[in-house]
Amino acid sequence: xxxxxxxxxxxxxxxxxxxxxxxxxxxxxxxxxxxxxxxxxxxxxxxxxxxxxxxxxxxxxxxxxxxxxxxxxxxxxxxxxxxxxxxxxxxxxxxxxxxxxxxxxxxxxxxxxxxxxxxxxxxxxxxxxxxxxxxxxxxxxxxxxxxxxxxxxxxxxxxxxxxxxxxxxxxxxxxxxxxxxxxxxxxxxxxxxxxxxxxxxxxxxxxxxxxxxxxxxxxxxxxxxxxxxxxxxxxxxxxxxxxxxxxxxxxxxxxxxxxxxxxxxxxxxxxxxxxxxxxxxxxxxxxxxxxxxxxxxxxxxxxxxxxxxxxxxxxxxxxxxxxxxxxxxxxxxxxxxxxxxxxxxxxxxxxxxxxxxxxxxxxxxxxxxxxxxxxxxxxxxxxxxxxxxxxxxxxx
Amino acid sequence: xxxxxxxxxxxxxxxxxxxxxxxxxxxxxxxxxxxxxxxxxxxxxxxxxxxxxxxxxxxxxxxxxxxxxxxxxxxxxxxxxxxxxxxxxxxxxxxxxxxxxxxxxxxxxxxxxxxxxxxxxxxxxxxxxxxxxxxxxxxxxxxxxxxxxxxxxxxxxxxxxxxxxxxxxxxxxxxxxxxxxxxxxxxxxxxxxxxxxxxxxxxxxxxxxxxxxxxxxxxxxxxxxxxxxxxxxxxxxxxxxxxxxxxxxxxxxxxxxxxxxxxxxxxxxxxxxxxxxxxxxxxxxxxxxxxxxxxxxxxxxxxxxxxxxxxxxxxxxxxxxxxxxxxxxxxxxxxxxxxxxxxxxxxxxxxxxxxxxxxxxxxxxxxxxxxxxxxxxxxxxxxxxxxxxxxxxxxxxxxxxxxxxxxxxxxxxxxxxxxxxxxxxxxxxxxxxxxxxxxxxxxxxxxxxxxxxxxxxxxxxxxxxxxxxxxxxxxxxxxxxxxxxxxxxxxxxxxxxxxxxxxxxx
Numbered sequence: 001x002x003x004x005x006x007x008x009x010x011x012x013x014x015x016x017x018x019x020x021x022x023x024x025x026x027x028x029x030x031x032x033x034x035x036x037x038x039x040x041x042x043x044x045x046x047x048x049x050x051x052x053x054x055x056x057x058x059x060x061x062x063x064x065x066x067x068x069x070x071x072x073x074x075x076x077x078x079x080x081x082x083x084x085x086x087x088x089x090x091x092x093x094x095x096x097x098x099x100x101x102x103x104x105x106x107x108x109x110x111x112x113x114x115x116x117x118x119x120x121x122x123x124x125x126x127x128x129x130x131x132x133x134x135x136x137x138x139x140x141x142x143x144x145x146x147x148x149x150x151x152x153x154x155x156x157x158x159x160x161x162x163x164x165x166x167x168x169x170x171x172x173x174x175x176x177x178x179x180x181x182x183x184x185x186x187x188x189x190x191x192x193x194x195x196x197x198x199x200x201x202x203x204x205x206x207x208x209x210x211x212x213x214x215x216x217x218x219x220x221x222x223x224x225x226x227x228x229x230x231x232x233x234x235x236x237x238x239x240x241x242x243x244x245x246x247x248x249x250x251x252x253x254x255x256x257x258x259x260x261x262x263x264x265x266x267x268x269x270x271x272x273x274x275x276x277x278x279x280x281x282x283x284x285x286x287x288x289x290x291x292x293x294x295x296x297x298x299x300x301x302x303x304x305x306x307x308x309x310x311x312x313x314x315x316x317x318x319x320x321x322x323x324x325x326x327x328x329x330x331x332x333x334x335x336x337x338x339x340x341x342x343x344x345x346x347x348x349x350x351x352x353x354x355x356x357x358x359x360x361x362x363x364x365x366x367x368x369x370x371x372x373x374x375x376x377x378x379x380x381x382x383x384x385x386x387x388x389x390x391x392x393x394x395x396x
Numbered sequence: 397x398x399x400x401x402x403x404x405x406x407x408x409x410x411x412x413x414x415x416x417x418x419x420x421x422x423x424x425x426x427x428x429x430x431x432x433x434x435x436x437x438x439x440x441x442x443x444x445x446x447x448x449x450x451x452x453x454x455x456x457x458x459x460x461x462x463x464x465x466x467x468x469x470x471x472x473x474x475x476x477x478x479x480x481x482x483x484x485x486x487x488x489x490x491x492x493x494x495x496x497x498x499x500x501x502x503x504x505x506x507x508x509x510x511x512x513x514x515x516x517x518x519x520x521x522x523x524x525x526x527x528x529x530x531x532x533x534x535x536x537x538x539x540x541x542x543x544x545x546x547x548x549x550x551x552x553x554x555x556x557x558x559x560x561x562x563x564x565x566x567x568x569x570x571x572x573x574x575x576x577x578x579x580x581x582x583x584x585x586x587x588x589x590x591x592x593x594x595x596x597x598x599x600x601x602x603x604x605x606x607x608x609x610x611x612x613x614x615x616x617x618x619x620x621x622x623x624x625x626x627x628x629x630x631x632x633x634x635x636x637x638x639x640x641x642x643x644x645x646x647x648x649x650x651x652x653x654x655x656x657x658x659x660x661x662x663x664x665x666x667x668x669x670x671x672x673x674x675x676x677x678x679x680x681x682x683x684x685x686x687x688x689x690x691x692x693x694x695x696x697x698x699x700x701x702x703x704x705x706x707x708x709x710x711x712x713x714x715x716x717x718x719x720x721x722x723x724x725x726x727x728x729x730x731x732x733x734x735x736x737x738x739x740x741x742x743x744x745x746x747x748x749x750x751x752x753x754x755x756x757x758x759x760x761x762x763x764x765x766x767x768x769x770x771x772x773x774x775x776x777x778x779x780x781x782x783x784x785x786x787x788x789x790x791x792x793x794x795x796x797x798x799x800x801x802x803x804x805x806x807x808x809x810x811x812x813x814x815x816x817x818x819x820x821x822x823x824x825x826x827x828x829x830x831x832x833x834x835x836x837x838x839x840x841x842x843x844x845x846x847x848x849x850x851x852x853x854x855x856x857x858x859x860x861x862x863x864x865x866x867x868x869x870x871x872x873x874x875x876x877x878x879x880x881x882x883x884x885x886x887x888x889x890x891x892x893x894x895x896x897x898x899x900x901x902x
Contacts, residue, residue, distance in 0.1 A: 206734050
């Protein structure tokens, strides 16, 4: 089981005992991650009360896409798909490490390698978390949790890849994305009839661009922290080899350097490194996640706007039909359907967006509080460690 | 200066190019005082056991230099307790040390046997400081003038307290004179900071940004430490050029300082290394000490260059972090203004403010990294270069001796030939020349031995000296202190202030 603090981003998930989902472990083979999805349920719709299945990242994407393309869910915010596991950064580092091996001491190399492994682990944990949250969002949604494909995803003990490779679905998805970008232009132009949605649209568009910006800047900040942590590692390794020098005449230097290097290793590396990853989890991940979530909310708006456009077009068509006196009843039917669809979307959309707002506020609160508490804890930790180092340094 | 010029107060007058000046923490001084007290040794005894720094008896040369250390520390740490503090604006406060009058180095190794350990009481101090950089003139002819203040009890100076204005080229000029005079004798002449065309151009052009302020402050600190080392050296202090530099109101402009540009200096040192490495093979076994020592120095140089590069990288990254934090703060503020939930909006604005304050902390820490670390390591690398320079002079002295011997041999052969050819008139000339060269050989051999002894002494002095100690013992402690005393508590304060805002989100 992954520690509690990693489930940082969403709240109020996975506490409905009727359907509990988690990812207790995962395997990393090269760049492919195999997740073990574990379900515990009291619902009769499932064959067993508890079961686990292996799933790949592509399976999650398949699930997400099928949900997006389900007409019935047009009025819902579909939880954003988890991003592909990205081992690019540690891989790049590994490459650099390999190149620089000749110029480094053995100790330095070992240390850097350890750091690299830690980074791989961090990426790994992050990707597990984000996949887990995706499933938990679904399981806690009153409508989506009942989705047939979701059930298949959780239960089907065979490989899902056959379903995934359904060319039609893939093509459909591609087409969908193309249409969506055209939609964005359309949406901006459509006259909004409802105040609530007008406000939401303005808010979400503005908020999205701001949160995107904030995410990018937070990522840069976190990367800087990591760079500093790396510098401290290399510094401490160099000091180590310096202090290991044979020269007896520099024994005092050796001694002091050893102390100093210990100080670096113990205090700063640990603390700086941890500050970097905690900050990343709480702040950057939070921002990243809600950026994607807001995109999903925007998608809802687009779908609704398209329904509105369809409705308006159907009105025009009805008028034309009435004018021509042909196919009037067909046009009337079509118009009624469009209106119905639009109303359904509006109603459920309103509910979803209101819930979304509340959820966002709660998540931000939780993460900001936790981040502040962690920062304080680390700074205090730092001081305790430093106290020890000072005593060590001065006592000799 | 109407008040006592301790290093502390001197520094506070300096232009604040980087970060705050920290008030002296009580902890480091106390700890070091205790340590100093524990290792104090009565200085009056001048038996074989009292190995005070600077002057060594013959035995000292062959015993571990480490023993000197315990006796050295009281002096240096006592000075340290008065003047040490983790100052971001100048880290040279810890590098001051009393200069003492010492006897001139003995001419030959044998004479050291007779030398008394008559260490004169250390009542005479010379404290120098370099402060208040001021831009003089405009455009490309502009330069920075520094106030050089001296406080001393030595009778050889006209006053106890005096100040002069000097510019960078004056410092370089002093170095050149000292290096010309004393270098060939095997003295390790402290090196000044390098010329920097880029750095100075920015200043001249009037670019009033933090990087040029940083540059001036780095240079000021380096110049101060340089001068301090010069006056700490008992021999150099006696040099009239030094006195003139400190005392004279107007100095003639030093013009021939081209060789001392950063690249030029480096080239000079590299040439020395090549020469030395070629020659050491030819030298005989009794010089094993020099060979080993040189290897140590070179390996230390390699390591420290690496260290310096890493610390500079740290400084760069910290500056980046500061910039990225500032940018994030801005974007968080924007996000807060877009947020429609009031409490969350306020919390996000607060977050932006906290990050802004933290950015300032990062800036200060970067400055601190620079001044407390990178600069001292750079100093040390320059000093190592000077050590290698002294080895080079020793080689030159050896070469001169060898050349003279070769010449003498030639002259003798010439004489033999003339005898055989029976040319009496030329013969007398040949005989005269032989006498001349025999004298030269003797002289050069003595010179070589004298230089060798000096180099040996200088190297031991260097190893044991404050520089070594200060960089490696007290700097790490100061660095740690600064974080302990200043940075971490601030961080805690900021985040604890933010917490209630975050909790108020509803």
